[in-house]
Amino acid sequence: MALYRRIPGAIAVITLTNPPVNALSCTVREAIYETVKRATADQEVKAIVLCGANGKFCGGADIKEFSREMRGPPLVPMIDMIEESEKPVVAVIEGVAFGGGLELALGCHYRIAHSGAQVGLTEVTLGLLPAAGGTQRLPRLIGVPAALDIITTGRHVSAQEAVRLGIVDKVTDSSAMEEAIEFAKTVAGEPMGPRRLSLWTAACPEDLDSLLEGALVRIRQRSRGALAPVACVQAVRAAASLPFAQGMKKEQELMAYLFTSGQARAMQYCFFTQRAAARWTTPSGASWENTKARPVRQAAVIGLGTMGKGIAVSLSRAGIPVIAVETEQKRLKAGRKAVNSMLTRESQKRGLAEAHLGSISFTLDLRKLRDTDLVIEAVFEDMALKKQIFSKLSSVCRPDALLCTNTSGLNIDEIASAASRPELVVGTHFFAPAHVMKLLEVVCGPRTSPVAVATAMQLAKRLEKIGVVVGNCSGFVGNRMMRPYTEQAYYLLEEGARPEEVDLVLEEFGFAMGIFRVMDLSGLDVGWRSRKELGLTGPKLPPGTEARSRGGKRYSPLPDILCESGRLGQKTGRGWYLYEKERVATPDPWLQSFLEDYRSRFGIQSRRVGQDEILERCLYSLINEGFRILQEGIAASPEDIDVIYVSGYGWPRHRGGPMFYAWMVGLPKVLDKLEHYHRTHPDIPNLAPSSMLRKLVARGSPPVHQWRALIQQHSSQL
Numbered sequence: 011m012a013l014y015r016r017i018p019g020a021i022a023v024i025t026l027t028n029p030p031v032n033a034l035s036c037t038v039r040e041a042i043y044e045t046v047k048r049a050t051a052d053q054e055v056k057a058i059v060l061c062g063a064n065g066k067f068c069g070g071a072d073i074k075e076f077s078r079e080m081r082g083p084p085l086v087p088m089i090d091m092i093e094e095s096e097k098p099v100v101a102v103i104e105g106v107a108f109g110g111g112l113e114l115a116l117g118c119h120y121r122i123a124h125s126g127a128q129v130g131l132t133e134v135t136l137g138l139l140p141a142a143g144g145t146q147r148l149p150r151l152i153g154v155p156a157a158l159d160i161i162t163t164g165r166h167v168s169a170q171e172a173v174r175l176g177i178v179d180k181v182t183d184s185s186a187m188e189e190a191i192e193f194a195k196t197v198a199g200e201p202m203g204p205r206r207l208s209l210w211t212a213a214c215p216e217d218l219d220s221l222l223e224g225a226l227v228r229i230r231q232r233s234r235g236a237l238a239p240v241a242c243v244q245a246v247r248a249a250a251s252l253p254f255a256q257g258m259k260k261e262q263e264l265m266a267y268l269f270t271s272g273q274a275r276a277m278q279y280c281f282f283t284q285r286a287a288a289r290w291t292t293p294s295g296a297s298w299e300n301t302k303a304r305p306v307r308q309a310a311v312i313g314l315g316t317m318g319k320g321i322a323v324s325l326s327r328a329g330i331p332v333i334a335v336e337t338e339q340k341r342l343k344a345g346r347k348a349v350n351s352m353l354t355r356e357s358q359k360r361g362l363a364e365a366h367l368g369s370i371s372f373t374l375d376l377r378k379l380r381d382t383d384l385v386i387e388a389v390f391e392d393m394a395l396k397k398q399i400f401s402k403l404s405s406v407c408r409p410d411a412l413l414c415t416n417t418s419g420l421n422i423d424e425i426a427s428a429a430s431r432p433e434l435v436v437g438t439h440f441f442a443p444a445h446v447m448k449l450l451e452v453v454c455g456p457r458t459s460p461v462a463v464a465t466a467m468q469l470a471k472r473l474e475k476i477g478v479v480v481g482n483c484s485g486f487v488g489n490r491m492m493r494p495y496t497e498q499a500y501y502l503l504e505e506g507a508r509p510e511e512v513d514l515v516l517e518e519f520g521f522a523m524g525i526f527r528v529m530d531l532s533g534l535d536v537g538w539r540s541r542k543e544l545g546l547t548g549p550k551l552p553p554g555t556e557a558r559s560r561g562g563k564r565y566s567p568l569p570d571i572l573c574e575s576g577r578l579g580q581k582t583g584r585g586w587y588l589y590e591k592e593r594v595a596t597p598d599p600w601l602q603s604f605l606e607d608y609r610s611r612f613g614i615q616s617r618r619v620g621q622d623e624i625l626e627r628c629l630y631s632l633i634n635e636g637f638r639i640l641q642e643g644i645a646a647s648p649e650d651i652d653v654i655y656v657s658g659y660g661w662p663r664h665r666g667g668p669m670f671y672a673w674m675v676g677l678p679k680v681l682d683k684l685e686h687y688h689r690t691h692p693d694i695p696n697l698a699p700s701s702m703l704r705k706l707v708a709r710g711s712p713p714v715h716q717w718r719a720l721i722q723q724h725s726s727q728l
């Protein structure tokens with residue numbers, strides 16, 4: 011709703027009241043109409059102040075209403091009515107003014123912001139565009155180039171930048187409300203015509219076409235295949251070239267097109283699922299609601315390799331004092347230098363005072379950890395080494411200290427078996443670079459206690475990461491699903507495709523990088539080491555093993571051969587691609603002739619592999635593994651899997667996540683294709699459709715949010 015009160019000085023104050031973010035729901039819009047009409051009709055009122063309750067102006071349109079039938083008064087005429095008011099309307103921007111919230115403020119005649127506030131036209135992140143006049147008013151207010159940037163990226167703009175750009179008229183460190191009231195008194199009675207943005211012309215550079223073309227190039231690089239940012243560019247072009255009314259018409263047309271697109275649905279699904287992941291539950295009845303996290307006042311990180319350094323920086327940035335431990339003086343010194351320079355860059359970038367960072371001390375002595383609340387082990391993926399560390403930690407740390415392991419796939423239970431209190435051992439799988447990537451898989455072993463899960467999830471929140479609780483199995487959720495995906499990519503090369511063809515298909519789907527470019531970037535030796543440990547290649551491989559088969563299943567030795575010949579990816583200048591110029595991947599003629607020799611050596615008839623087959627075999631095998639994960643209870647819900655993929659594996663947000671995508675494609679189609687590919691490749695067991703997928707198809711392919719109920723009938727590893 012919106013509350014109305016009249017205060018001394020002939021001012022009407024209208025307060026949007028719809029916790030938690032004062033979203034513009036049907037009821038709020040009705041109340042704004044009513045209260046603005048009342049204020050304009052009231053002879054005693056000379057100016058109107060519009061604010062939001064609880065220190066937040068407005069989080070925009072109510073996104074939940076987008077999936078229902080639209081009711082109540084629309085936003086556009088409501089904002090027009092405010093702009094047309096003869097009495098000045100002053101918006102008080104505290105907290106946030108996002109999306110429709112900022113559009114509402116742009117309809118007001120003046121905007122006063124608190125210095126801690128943020129504004130933005132964030133619709134593009136939901137697969138939409140600002141359709142309550144934002145694409146037409148903002149360019150008129152601050153010029154086309156700045157508006158184009160804000161509208162196409164959806165970025166949050168600080169109050170300081172907003173005043174510099176001219177989005178707000180004034181910023182204050184004290185009460186924005188009091189400032190606005192005093193200001194409203196000074197402008198009461200002035201003519202409002204010059205303050206109506208719809209009457210302005212957008213300041214436009216001479217080379218408008220090249221500005222817009224440049225924006226489209228950046229959009230293609232950042233989010234290939236996404237419709238919303240492209241529509242945003244078209245709407246801004248309309249603001250630059252058409253009268254306001256025609257621009258508004260264009261804005262509405264583009265919105266109608268986006269609104270009904272699968273992409274908007276996928277991105278709004280991502281918005282809600284990301285928040286839902288924090289509401290974890292386990293079948294034992296433990297949950298975020300009934301389990302209290304332990305306070306973390308001091309933390310430690312063991313191992314200052316790539317992951318350990320990033321984790322230490324994340325902890326410090328959250329204001330948590332850290333003790334960083336290494337085994338050798340030389341490594342400790344190098345780690346300290348790297349961490350300190352990362353922190354300096356961080357504080358410069360974020361404008362953080364050093365005082366806000368948690369202190370980091372560096373030591374070779376594990377005994378210094380006796381008072382830490384939480385330890386994160388981040389050493390090499392070596393089970394024996396990890397067990398040794400957990401055994402030592404049990405003797406030096408406080409008995410109630412939480413012991414976390416940053417393994418990317420080893421058995422948490424086996425690691426916990428080396429600790430004296432296995433219930434306090436939990437997996438915290440960070441993603442590289444750990445101080446940048448948002449995802450944290452919180453891995454729950456069979457003995458992990460609810461309090462350990464709650465503390466790790468609370469830590470994720472403090473580190474501004476998205477924690478997702480998963481069960482214990484090889485590779486957990488994310489890496490386990492990557493295996494069949496990468497394997498299919500190798501098989502496609504064996505059968506006739508080239509790395510650049512596979513990558514192009516995946517990049518056109520929306521991944522920032524295809525799988526072969528990703529492998530070259532992270533180093534081919536990472537997978538090689540783990541295949542050697544598993545005895546799939548290298549010295550542990552039993553003599554006489556067939557080159558292209560392991561345990562009766564198809565196996566591709568292609569990546570092993572590349573590694574044996576020293577092609578480890580970008581760091582060696584060659585891998586699946588050639589890197590003559592740093593980081594620029596070019597198709598390598600050597601690889602092409604190597605693949606031809608390989609095929610003739612193994613009697614493989616090379617064929618032209620179509621784009622549909624590349625996409626389907628890569629994605630559907632990954633999705634099929636997702637269904638197995640659900641069936642085994644390794645993930646609590648399909649939504650959790652999708653959050654993992656969107657926030658940790660570069661799955662395009664406008665495709666919602668693998669499980670949502672499967673549903674959008676149609677589960678019967680996914681099943682049908684998997685059956686087909688499994689018939690043609692019976693030696694690839696992970697192409698055999700999972701029984702969970704069959705069950706969902708048999709139940710009429712219910713929407714994703716209904717799958718959890720069906721999954722609960724299965725076992726759970728959580």
Ligand SMILES: CCCCCCCCCCCCC[C@H](O)CC(=O)SCCNC(=O)CCNC(=O)[C@H](O)C(C)(C)COP(=O)(O)OP(=O)(O)OC[C@H]1O[C@@H](n2cnc3c(N)ncnc32)[C@H](O)[C@@H]1OP(=O)(O)O
Nearest residue numbers: 033069070071072073108109110132140141142266269285
């Ligand atoms: C043929 C058909 C033609 C169709 C034409 C249709 C025309 C329709 C006309 C529409 C007019 C367009 C209007 C406008 O341009 C569109 C919009 O405004 S879209 C919304 C834009 N707003 C945003 O993107 C902001 C989203 N929210 C946030 O970024 C953050 O929530 C926040 C505001 C920064 C606050 O962050 P936090 O404090 O961290 O809190 P949470 O994020 O955890 O949120 C708390 C709680 O609130 C829920 N929530 C947040 N924002 C909204 C919202 N806008 N609507 C509904 N609910 C919201 C969030 O889900 C959390 O809920 P919980 O998880 O706790 O249940």
